[in-house]
Amino acid sequence: MANTYCTATNWGKGFFTHDDRHNFYLSGHAGDVWVVGNNAAGVSWINRVEGTAKAKADAQTIVDGKIEEAQVAWDASSDYEKSLHDRPEKYILP
Amino acid sequence: MGTYKGIQGYTIQTLGSDPTVEENIGRLWYNTTSNTWKFGQQLAGSWASGGNLTTARKSLGGSGTQTAALAFFGSQPGYYPSGAVKAVEEYDGTSWTNGTYANSERYQGGAFGQTQSDAAYAGGYSAPPPPLQSGKTEKWNGSTWTESGDLQSGRQGFFGGAGTTSAGLVAGSGPANGATETFDGSTWTEVADLVTARQYAPVTGATSTAAMCVGGYGIPADSPYSNGPGSRVGLTEIWNGSSWTNVSGTLNLGRIEAGISGSTSAAVIAGGNTGDPAPPTVDTATSETWDGTSWTTVGSMADATVSMGTSRSGGSSSAVMFGGAPGNLATSEEFTDPVYAIKTVTTS
Numbered sequence: 001m002a003n004t005y006c007t008a009t010n011w012g013k014g015f016f017t018h019d020d021r022h023n024f025y026l027s028g029h030a031g032d033v034w035v036v037g038n039n040a041a042g043v044s045w046i047n048r049v050e051g052t053a054k055a056k057a058d059a060q061t062i063v064d065g066k067i068e069e070a071q072v073a074w075d076a077s078s079d080y081e082k083s084l085h086d087r088p089e090k091y092i093l094p
Numbered sequence: 095m096g097t098y099k100g101i102q103g104y105t106i107q108t109l110g111s112d113p114t115v116e117e118n119i120g121r122l123w124y125n126t127t128s129n130t131w132k133f134g135q136q137l138a139g140s141w142a143s144g145g146n147l148t149t150a151r152k153s154l155g156g157s158g159t160q161t162a163a164l165a166f167f168g169s170q171p172g173y174y175p176s177g178a179v180k181a182v183e184e185y186d187g188t189s190w191t192n193g194t195y196a197n198s199e200r201y202q203g204g205a206f207g208q209t210q211s212d213a214a215y216a217g218g219y220s221a222p223p224p225p226l227q228s229g230k231t232e233k234w235n236g237s238t239w240t241e242s243g244d245l246q247s248g249r250q251g252f253f254g255g256a257g258t259t260s261a262g263l264v265a266g267s268g269p270a271n272g273a274t275e276t277f278d279g280s281t282w283t284e285v286a287d288l289v290t291a292r293q294y295a296p297v298t299g300a301t302s303t304a305a306m307c308v309g310g311y312g313i314p315a316d317s318p319y320s321n322g323p324g325s326r327v328g329l330t331e332i333w334n335g336s337s338w339t340n341v342s343g344t345l346n347l348g349r350i351e352a353g354i355s356g357s358t359s360a361a362v363i364a365g366g367n368t369g370d371p372a373p374p375t376v377d378t379a380t381s382e383t384w385d386g387t388s389w390t391t392v393g394s395m396a397d398a399t400v401s402m403g404t405s406r407s408g409g410s411s412s413a414v415m416f417g418g419a420p421g422n423l424a425t426s427e428e429f430t431d432p433v434y435a436i437k438t439v440t441t442s
Contacts, residue, residue: 010143010146010425011146012143012144012145012146012189012425012426013143013144013145013188013189014143015143016142016143016396017142017143018137018140018141018142018430018433018435019435020142021140021141021142021393021396022137022138022140022433022435026396027379027394027396027397027398028396028397029397030420030421070420070421086369086375088420089376091376
C-alpha cells in the first residue's frame with residue numbers, strides 16, 4: 001500500500017519539516033485529512049503529530065463532507081464568483 | 095582499495111558537535127557525542143509548515159521575507175462581497191503576532207513593498223456599503239498605516255504588486271483588466287497596459303521599473319463581465335518601466351490566484367487554481383521557480399492553496415506563503431531551495 005491516512009491539526013511551524021517532505025509523500029486535504037506515504041518516516045510523522053489513523057474510506061468520507069459544504073457555499077455565491085471557479089467537485093484521495 | 099583520504103582528499107574528522115552543514119556537503123564525520131556517523135546533504139527545494147496566522151483569511155496582502163514578513167488585509171469567512179478585514183500580523187520566521195491594524199477593510203487589493211516595515215495595499219473589494227471596488231491606498235512604515243492617493247479607478251482582483259511605497263506598481267485586475275498604474279509615494283499614474291488583459295494574475299518585482307505578471311485569467315468573450323482571451327493562462331510578461339513584453343518562458347501550469355514572491359530575475363510561484371479551459375478547474379499544490387528566463391517545476395506545497403499572501407523578497411530560494419483558501423486558512427508554508435540537511439548513517 002503506497003499511502004496511509006490520518007487526521008491531524010496543523011499547529012504551525014514544525015508540523016511538517018523539509019526533512020519530512022524529502023522522506024515521504026505528504027498532502028493535506030479538507031477536514032484535516034492527511035495522505036501520508038506509507039514508509040517508516042511517514043508512520044513516524046503520524047505518531048509525532050499525534051494523528052488519528054483513518055481507513056482510506058473514512059478519510060474519503062471526511063473530505064467528501066467538506067466538499068459538499070463548499071458546494072453549498074458555491075451555490076450561494078454571486079454569478080461573478082461562479083464565473084471564476086467551477087463548482088467544487090469531489091475527487092478520489094491518492 | 096583506495097583510502098577515504100585518497101578518494102576525498104581528507105581524513106574523516108571526529109567532532110564533538112555537528113559542523114555547519116552548508117560547508118560540509120558530501121562530507122562524512124563521526125560525532126563523538128552521539129556516537130554516530132553523519133554526513134552533510136544538499137537537497138532540492140521543498141515546502142515546510144510555517145507559523146499559523148492569528149486571523150485566518152484569504153485574498154490578503156504580504157511583504158517582507160521568510161523570516162520577517164507582514165500579512166495585511168484580506169477576507170475572513172463568507173463569500174463576496176462580505177468579509178473584508180483590516181487585520182495586520184508580523185512574522186518572525188516562527189510565529190505571527192498581531193500588529194497595528196490598517197484603517198480600512200479590503201481584500202483582493204494590490205500588495206507591494208519589499209520589507210516588513212515598508213508595505214502598501216491599493217484597491218480591492220471594500221466592506222459594504224457600496225461602492226465595493228475600492229481605489230483606496232494605504233502605506234505602512236513599520237509603525238502606522240497612512241492613507242495616500244487613490245488608484246485612477248477602483249478595481250479588485252489583484253494578486254501582488256511590485257516596488258516600494260515610494261515607487262510601486264500594480265497591474266492586472268478584474269474583470270480582466272490590463273491596466274497598469276505606478277505609484278510615486280502619493281499619486282497613481284496610469285501607464286501602458288498589459289499585453290494580455292487579465293485578472294487574478296500574480297505580480298511581483300523588486301522595483302516599479304522591473305516587474306513581472308504571470309498567469310491569471312482572461313475572461314472568455316461570451317462572459318457577461320468582459321471580453322478577453324479566456325483560460326487560466328501561463329503567460330509571463332515583463333515590465334521594463336515603460337511597457338510590458340511577453341516572454342517565451344510560460345508557466346508549466348497556467349494558474350490564477352497563485353502566490354508569487356521574488357523579482358524578475360528570480361521568483362517562486364505556488365498554488366492557485368488551474369485546469370481551464372478543460373474544466374473542472376482544480377486547486378493545485380504545485381510550485382515553479384523562475385530564473386529570469388524560464389519556469390521550472392519544483393517541490394509541491396503540502397496543501398493545494400489559492401489566494402494566499404506572500405513574502406516579497408527572497409528570490410527563488412526563500413519565501414513564505416500564508417492564509418488563503420479553500421475556506422479561510424490560517425496555515426502557512428515556507429519554501430527553501432536548496433535545503434541543507436545532516437543525515438545520520440544507519441545500517442538499514
